Amino acid sequence: MITSVLVANRGEIACRVFRTCHELGIRTVAVHSDADAHALHARVADASVRLPGEAPADTYLRGDLVVKAAVAAGADAVHPGYGFLSENADFARAVLDAGLTWIGPPPEAIEAMASKTRAKQLLGIEPLTEVTEADLPVLVKAAAGGGGRGMRVVRRLADLDAELAAARAEAASAFGDGEVFVEPYVERGRHVEVQILADTHGTVWPLGTRDCSLQRRHQKVIEEAPAPALPGDLEAELHASAVRAARAVDYVGAGTVEFLVADGTAHFLEMNTRLQVEHPVTEAVFGVDLVAEQIRIAEGHPLDPDPPRARGHAVEARLYAEDPARDWSPQTGTLHRLAFPSSVRLDTGYTDGDTIGVHYDPMLAKAVAHAPTRAEAVRKLASALERAAIHGPVTNRDLLVHSLRHPEFTAARMDTGFYDRHLADLTEPAPDPHAPLAAALADARARSRPGFGGWRNVPSQPQTKRYLMAGEEHEARYRHTRQGLEADGVRVVHAEADLVILDVDGVQRRFEVARHGDRVYVNTTALTALPRFPDPTAQHAPGSLLAPMPGTVVRVADGLTAGTPVKAGEPLLWLEAMKMQHKITAPVTGTLAELHVVPGQQVEPGALLAVVEEAP
Known part of the structure; x- marks a missing residue:
């Protein structure tokens, strides 16, 4: 029997796992980087262990330190959460080799599905090896990644090499693995996935479907269960495919099989061998605690022969500290207040007064509404978001509310290109004039x-x-x-x-x-x-490019120096923040008058990066 669980993760997912552990009477152990020394997950655990390291963003990738922390704290099991080491087979083996219980699938199953290229080959799908004009558009993806990192859409053959290089760099930074592959890009598909739960006795539950089509930078923003308006035969096919994928690798525990659905056809994307960010909508609809089930399975308990019945509809929105109107740029600063109506479930790793830093994903919280019908759940969530007190950095709250009320979404006609088509309208400022x-x-x-x-x-x-x-x-x-x-x-x-x-x-x-x-x-x-008397010195020359966020300059465009002609929209340099790269482009056509940064330089928000003089 498991008595003490270390969560090899941080933030919202660590707090969420701790909540279930406390309900089950299980002691909890947190690990934290120096940047997270006062983070909520480190404060709510029964014990916490510092992970040494100079780079906070990479600290949670040190599996050897995490296992050492578990042993030192007397934990007898490790839960990986999602992200970081959650799909690392070597880490799972290290946990088992240390005599600890691994609350996840067997290392062999993780290994089989960890690489998207190998997973596709296992199911008889081959990635593109040579790309021609006829193949466009294509999608470049990180083989070991997730969360939209290391992913690029390529519409011109001339851009392929540059986007491959950028994807490799981003994947290497986020996952420690720069392998990428190319597959056809489906323009108007829906992202539909199946939650599975499998025990060690041969039972596999397909726990319905989820629709996660509303995405920015290939990262999900709004998810719901069940996926609306799916024909019954297609839903049955998705369930069967997910179960077949699980059985192909002798899967155990919670996992998700993802598909792209277009024109009534399902295309296999990948299998995530871990708990998903959006798991709460499945929990709400099926009345299960997936973390509790993970723990029971790890203890050897069997699942019931049949899964529970689905009831109602659930919708989840991810609240991010980011500015959608400014290329989704992450925001930092003090979160003075975060309070939602009690009508929705709120999963978060922050509390009032916490600081939103630069090292990790900018997600602040997940709000989940459950109701008898989809329309009621959507209305309930939009209202809760609208009424929430969110005082601190700029967030995507207004975008979420407008998205939930958009006719395409309310009619369940959305697809993965939703924000490509509607972002400008959804981010049009509409402040209260009073x-x-x-x-x-x-x-x-x-x-x-x-x-x-x-x-x-x-x-x-x-x-x-x-x-x-x-x-x-x-x-x-x-x-x-x-x-x-x-x-x-x-x-x-x-x-x-x-x-x-x-x-x-x-x-x-x-x-x-x-x-x-x-x-x-x-x-x-x-x-x-604003001050009564403005400071006349606090001005920048026209055409000044200011850092929209704290980050590191990872690249400057080849040959770019003062005096170089530039065109409006042309990328000049790239900033990396929160494991994502952000392009800084020329605001006008003209000449680069000043360049104030070099690769490797760290900058603060508002720092002057460059100045472009507009052509006469």
């Missing part, structure tokens, strides 16, 4: 002295406050009077430091206000309070 006034009134009330309303007996100029909202400057104007605070065009019903109620055209609206430094949050609108 938010600056509400912020100003709340601030005025917070600053007022007891017994002094601030009004004057003679007419005076209105008070003004300036805010930056959705990239534009807004001015709020109000007056102190005998009757209290007044503003043009609206009636101030109530004003306190954290709550303002305005009567707008006969409708009373509530505005909850929170402040963190110069940042002000009014309901879901984020504002930056």
